[in-house]
Amino acid sequence: MRDGGQVLIWRWTGRTHHDASQCRVALRCALHELRIPDETIGEAVMAAWELTANALEHAHGPYEMRLIRKRSSFIFEIQDSNSFLPAMPSSHNGGAKTLMELPERGRGLQIVEAFARGRWGFRPSGGGAKVAWMEILTASGGAGVAKR
Incomplete structure (x- = not known):
């Protein structure tokens, strides 16, 4: 699989x-x-599952999981049929909230944040769909990989 x-x-x-x-x-x-x-x-499967579980809970199918090759990483995507783009939690990109300060719901996104270190989010996908995505760094990957 090429870049x-x-x-x-x-x-x-x-x-x-x-x-x-x-x-x-x-x-x-x-x-x-x-x-x-x-x-x-x-860790990647655990974080990706959190994004997938959100799609299963808040949207209807069809669903689609994809991986996209980047230079030193892969982008995991889960597409669902709900065009609503959730607000990013205040902990995104290094916020100060800890797991103990979060409400009962939304803790799964803390797992995504901890794994992806701010390299994740949501984007519209056309046709009334949205994509939740996160970056998976490979062993040779480092900081500073561009966000999607």
């Missing part, structure tokens, strides 16, 4: 059975095949 290349991991509808476990397995396998270091895969 800028995209791979579809999985596409499913709201009627797909066991979608949660299938999503995690599909992403884990894709990251493994792309030679993401094992120590990164577990």
